[in-house]
Amino acid sequence: xxxxxxxxxxxxxxxxxxxxxxxxxxxxxxxxxxxxxxxxxxxxxxxxxxxxxxxxxxxxxxxxxxxxxxxxxxxxxxxxxxxxxxxxxxxxxxxxxxxxxxxxxxxxxxxxxxxxxxxxxxxxxxxxxxxxxxxxxxxxxxxxxxxxxxxxxxxxxxxxxxxxxxxxxxxxxxxxxxxxxxxxxxxxxxxxxxxxxxxxxxxxxx
Amino acid sequence: xxxxxxxxxxxxxxxxxxxxxxxxxxxxxxxxxxxxxxxxxxxxxxxxxxxxxxxxxxxxxxxxxxxxxxxxxxxxxxxxxxxxxxxxxxxxxxxxxxxxxxxxxxxxxxxxxxxxxxxxxxxxxxxxxxxxxxxxxxxxxxxxxxxxxxxxxxxxxxxxxxxxxxxxxxxxxxxxxxxxxxxxxxxxxxxxxxxxxxxxxxxxxxxxxxxxxxxxxxxxxxxxxxxxxxxxxxxxxxxxxxxxxxx
Numbered sequence: 357x358x359x360x361x362x363x364x365x366x367x368x369x370x371x372x373x374x375x376x377x378x379x380x381x382x383x384x385x386x387x388x389x390x391x392x393x394x395x396x397x398x399x400x401x402x403x404x405x406x407x408x409x410x411x412x413x414x415x416x417x418x419x420x421x422x423x424x425x426x427x428x429x430x431x432x433x434x435x436x437x438x439x440x441x442x443x444x445x446x447x448x449x450x451x452x453x454x455x456x457x458x459x460x461x462x463x464x465x466x467x468x469x470x471x472x473x474x475x476x477x478x479x480x481x482x483x484x485x486x487x488x489x490x491x492x493x494x495x496x497x498x499x500x501x502x503x504x505x506x507x508x509x510x511x512x513x514x515x516x517x518x519x520x521x522x523x524x525x526x527x528x529x530x531x532x533x534x535x536x537x538x539x540x541x542x543x544x545x546x547x548x549x550x551x552x553x554x555x556x557x558x559x560x561x562x
Numbered sequence: 563x564x565x566x567x568x569x570x571x572x573x574x575x576x577x578x579x580x581x582x583x584x585x586x587x588x589x590x591x592x593x594x595x596x597x598x599x600x601x602x603x604x605x606x607x608x609x610x611x612x613x614x615x616x617x618x619x620x621x622x623x624x625x626x627x628x629x630x631x632x633x634x635x636x637x638x639x640x641x642x643x644x645x646x647x648x649x650x651x652x653x654x655x656x657x658x659x660x661x662x663x664x665x666x667x668x669x670x671x672x673x674x675x676x677x678x679x680x681x682x683x684x685x686x687x688x689x690x691x692x693x694x695x696x697x698x699x700x701x702x703x704x705x706x707x708x709x710x711x712x713x714x715x716x717x718x719x720x721x722x723x724x725x726x727x728x729x730x731x732x733x734x735x736x737x738x739x740x741x742x743x744x745x746x747x748x749x750x751x752x753x754x755x756x757x758x759x760x761x762x763x764x765x766x767x768x769x770x771x772x773x774x775x776x777x778x779x780x781x782x783x784x785x786x787x788x789x790x791x792x793x794x795x796x797x798x799x800x801x802x803x804x805x806x807x808x809x
Contacts, residue, residue, distance in 0.1 A: 377628050384627055389620040398621060409627050477617070484618040502580065503615050509582055521573060528572040535611050 361425040368416055376416070380409050383426060386505065387433050393500045394437045396489045404440055408433045423514050430505070430515045434497060441493060487537040495530030498523055569598055579608055 359367075359378070367375035387408050392401035411432050412419075419428055488496055494516075501507045501515065513520045577583040578591050595602050 373629050380627050380629065384625045385622065388623070388625055392620050393618075398623070402623070402625075405625065406627055409629070413629050480614070480617050481619065484615060488615075488618070499615075503612065504618075504620070509577075509580075524573045524576045528576050531608055531611060534615070535607060538611065538614060 362421065365416065365419065365421075365425060368413075376413055379412075379425070383429055384409070386426070387429060390430060390433050390500060390505060391437055393485075393488070393504060394434065394493075394497060395440060396485060400440060404433060404436045407436055411436070424511075427507075427511055427515050430501070430507075431517075434515065437497075438493065483538065483541055487534050487541070490537065491530050491533060495526045495533070498526040499530045499534070502527055569594065569601055575601070575605065575608075579605065579612070 359375075361379065361382070364375045364379050368379065384405065388401055388405040391404040391408070392398060395401055395404065408429065412429055415432075419425070488499065491499070497516070498512060501512045502509075507515070509520055509523050512523045516523065574583070574587055574591055577587060583591065595605070
């Protein structure tokens with residue numbers, strides 16, 4: 357039977373490093389994804405992710421179990437992201453590299469995704485990530501937690517230690533801004549994408 | 563009534579959008595949506611937006627973070643440290659008090675925390691001397707043994723009480739030179755095996771890295787070829803299109 361987070365925490369508090377590493381394995385992807393979407397940069401996300409687990413390990417005795425372990429971990433990560441953005445002034449647009457990662461390339465080769473699909477998806481990635489990166493940090497964080505991590509409003513309020521109504525307001529405002537920005541760029545993006553895709557079709561049809 | 567209470571109520575709309583609405587609120591909003599085009603459009607546009615946002619995927623790199631050392635970052639036990647310090651202080655003070663020497667006479671007054679030269683102060687009683695400083699640990703052990711032998715001989719005279727000589731020898735034997743050499747060999751063997759393991763691991767990692775790199779290069783080459791072909795097709799199509807439109 358798989359151990360719960362609470363079981364692993366109990367073991368880790370008795371200096372069982374393997375138990376803590378089990379927690380790391382369980383949550384590292386989520387923590388990384390959160391840091392990546394808030395910071396908009398892979399390298400920074402790596403650093404923050406690593407630091408988050410070191411802090412969690414160091415402060416495990418302070419975890420009282422009043423909230424879920426994941427919420428506590430999210431709070432640590434977001435505090436680090438906040439410090440990172442403020443101290444280093446690393447606020448920048450996400451600029452996904454045009455080069456594909458090894459995993460993506462393997463997916464392209466193995467899956468039925470065509471080059472055209474991939475181009476469209478990457479364009480969309482770029483547009484969405486840029487739009488999210490321009491949001492104020494507090495709105496961006498709420499949107500990321502809700503849309504990509506599926507936390508409830510109550511959980512987000514606990515993680516951010518703010519009232520429930522504030523969470524909803526930030527989310528709504530953030531979505532409104534995103535909607536406007538995405539609408540303004542979508543026509544341009546679609547136009548260029550269609551242009552790209554239109555001409556090869558002529559060739560094929562002939 | 564619905565219009566006044568629900569229309570423009572962001573919180574309710576957000577609750578409904580994310581399916582976190584209470585049943586009562588849900589019914590109220592759904593009733594309102596039947597009559598309010600503005601709210602229907604708002605809700606629909608937010609749903610479309612959510613669909614777009616969902617398509618943004620985070621990269622999934624190989625992370626593999628592991629805690630490899632538990633150097634008491636979070637596991638300091640101050641109560642234990644305090645007890646250790648307190649016990650040490652008590653022992654030191656106790657030892658100092660037990661061996662303190664106060665002498666006074668007509669000529670001088672001497673106050674000595676006597677841990678330094680106890681045996682020097684009692685030469686006349688036992689006729690023993692401190693062993694000279696040794697050059698090697700093994701030699702020191704042997705000298706200590708002989709020194710202890712002397713002390714036990716003294717005990718037979720009844721001047722100073724010590725344990726019998728046989729017991730002293732059994733304690734001293736494990737510290738002999740031959741025992742130490744065996745441990746050293748074991749240690750060296752362990753270190754050598756660790757080094758060889760580390761080298762093997764590094765070689766494996768290097769081989770893996772080179773393999774990955776060559777694979778990556780190969781895949782990138784194929785992707786580039788596809789892209790070039792696609793671009794050529796685009797260009798060709800564009801030329802054809804121009805030709806068609808010009809005709």
